[in-house]
Amino acid sequence: MELAEVPTARPGQVVVRTTLFALDAAARLFLGDVGLPLPRLAPGDVVPGAALGEVVASTDPDFAVGDEVCHQLGWREFAVADAAALRRVDTAVLPSPTAYLAPLLTAWAGLVVAGELRPGDTVFVSGAAGAVGGLAGQIARLRGAGRVIGSAGSPAKVAHVTGTLGFDAAFDHRDGPVLERLGALAPDGIDVYFDNTGGAQLAAAVRLLRPHGRAVLCGLLDRQNGPRPGRADGEEATLDLGYAIANRLTLRGLRTADFADRRAEAEQEIGPWLAAGRLRLDETIVDGIENAPHAFVDLLRGAFTGRVLVRVVGQPDDKADLSPRDE
Structure with missing residues (x-):
């Protein structure tokens, strides 16, 4: 796991503190040569994937501090992204927030x-x-x-x-x-x-x-x-x-x-x-971002059923200065 300073939000950007992110077996295809014409992740790259989090700083009027959002920026405690890369979690659309991490x-x-x-x-x-x-x-x-x-x-x-x-x-x-x-x-x-x-x-x-x-x-x-x-x-x-x-x-x-x-239609x-209990979200939650690599290997070995989610824990409130930069 690599530690780095959290960049502050530039105009039009939002800082998100991750609460959960999903492990996806397909990420293995980008981690080594499996004989396919796919881009490979380099050392230091963040493994991509769906994640849920809370907005902790925003320079975009569409997102306020405290909003729950999802993104595709993967295995990280904090994400800094353009507002267009985020979706607001709306339980009137999908009744469970983790449904936004499911491959629906x-x-x-x-x-x-x-x-x-x-x-x-x-x-x-x-x-x-x-x-x-x-x-x-x-x-x-x-x-x-x-x-x-x-x-x-x-x-x-x-x-x-x-x-x-x-x-x-x-x-x-x-x-x-x-x-x-x-x-x-x-x-x-x-x-x-x-x-x-x-x-x-x-x-x-x-x-x-x-x-x-x-x-x-x-x-x-x-x-x-x-x-x-x-x-x-x-x-x-x-x-x-x-x-x-x-x-x-x-x-x-x-x-x-x-x-x-077709996402809205789906x-x-x-x-x-989901609201009626007719479709089940099959989920396993692993605690701690430090346990994500081991859980990923276990996923590839077939140790789980359904979606594997990593719950990010132990984040102090004073971890970084998240206030917007003056431009």
């Missing part, structure tokens, strides 16, 4: 827009015990999917996915070839695949997608620590695009930023589900 737009846009989810569809979600996967399966169910199937990495997570999150069925992807396990739960095939893993699960799903099926490519958990083969003996991890051609499949990459203009639908 990712899950919603992946299903509704990229996946073109239709009532009655059979949906398969890999990484279903994770932050995105758990929400995607719940949203699919709430939007009228006929059957929602998930995969997870342990019997306990499988039980969580079906018992707590309400999936119709789930399987342990480590317990035998994925093609066999998924095929047994979806003997007539699937219509939508929400892919958080890549690898063998993507290869199996493409084989089982019905004609005109849709695969939403959201995550790469199977290679976040570098490429690796399928786990089960004889399991095929190579994607056979012949199935995509024969069945006229749609495979679409998902980047949440592409759907920023939150308008999701907010009432």
Whole structure:
């Protein structure tokens, strides 16, 4: 952890004291070479991600001291940002402040827009015990999917996915070839695949997608620590695009930023589900910013279900002079 002075706010900027920030497994893709054309974080860079905090100084009329806000400036105790980079937390829109840290737009846009989810569809979600996967399966169910199937990495997570999150069925992807396990739960095939893993699960799903099926490519958990083969003996991890051609499949990459203009629409639908208790925010809170690296490693190892949040604690009030600079 690096310590530095907190800059004061210039005109149009706001200083935010972080209370919670989210850990995102996808950040691993920017921390080393995983064979993808993505920018890499340099030593000293702040790991990005969603965060909640309280305004402690402001030179912008839209934000006052004491306002609760969210931003994407990641792992830090204080953030200094242009006002345009902040969103005010409004519990009339999303009833829980931590909902602003949840990947709601990712899950919603992946299903509704990229996946073109239709009532009655059979949906398969890999990484279903994770932050995105758990929400995607719940949203699919709430939007009228006929059957929602998930995969997870342990019997306990499988039980969580079906018992707590309400999936119709789930399987342990480590317990035998994925093609066999998924095929047994979806003997007539699937219509939508929400892919958080890549690898063998993507290869199996493409084989089982019905004609005109849709695969939403959201995550790469199977290679976040570098490429690796399928786990089960004889399991095929190579994607056979012949199935995509024969069945006229749609495979679409998902980047949440592409759907920023749909955020209000997504939150308008999701907010009432949260308020009524129909959609669950699956969260684990770790105390102390100093524990974030260890928790991040544990996240990559599959130690958690749902979203992992770090609560920043132990910040003295006199840590920095936060008054605006005279210009």
